[in-house]
Amino acid sequence: MSAPDATGTITVNAAPESVYALVSDPAALAALAEEYAGHRWLDGASAPAVGARFRGSNRRGFRRWSTLSTITDAARDRFAFEVTSFGLPVARWQYDIEPTGEGCVVTESTWDRRPAWWRYPTSLATGVWRRAEQNRANIETTLARLKYRAEGA
Structure with a gap:
């Protein structure tokens, strides 16, 4: 796979x-993310699993749009999904979790x-005209919120 267009890393003092559980739950992720605002499971899905799909609601200021996401990875160390809109590819989002001593x-x-x-x-x-730049900023915010929530601060 090619290098990501935007990425960020943070150390979290919480169990992997x-x-x-936070990054693989679309509802919890919506509380952490900048543009992603919510979801609705599709096709009878009710939990994250490979192949499960959800309709994502997104917002930026007064702008609103929806996307279709399909979960591609749902393992303890990785959660990922592919995003489409009007049947066209939009993005891949991935969360890699590496256990440490703390x-x-x-x-x-x-x-x-x-x-x-x-x-x-x-x-x-x-x-958003500079998507990679905006996603880097969004990732930084999301990871900071993830750390705060996971550490119970």
Whole structure:
């Protein structure tokens, strides 16, 4: 796989299982993320599992949009999903969790999967013209909130 377009890492003084429970729960993740605001499970799914799909609600200022996400990885050390919109690829989001003696190191990464011609309409819809730069800032915020919540602060 190619290098991610945006990534960030943080050390969390909490059990890896607790951190995984937060990043793999779309409802909990919505409370931590900057643009992602909520979800609705599809096709009878009710929990994270490979192949499960959910409709994601996103927001940035007055802008609102939805996406379709399919979970591709759901193991103790990795949670990931592929995002599409109107049947077109948008992004891959991935959370890697590496246990340490005191807790774990969490790396959040994203890959921009949009075809070149699809970037202008999606940037217009979201108001983000420098997606990689914005995602780096969003990841930093999400990881800080994850650390705060997981450590019970």
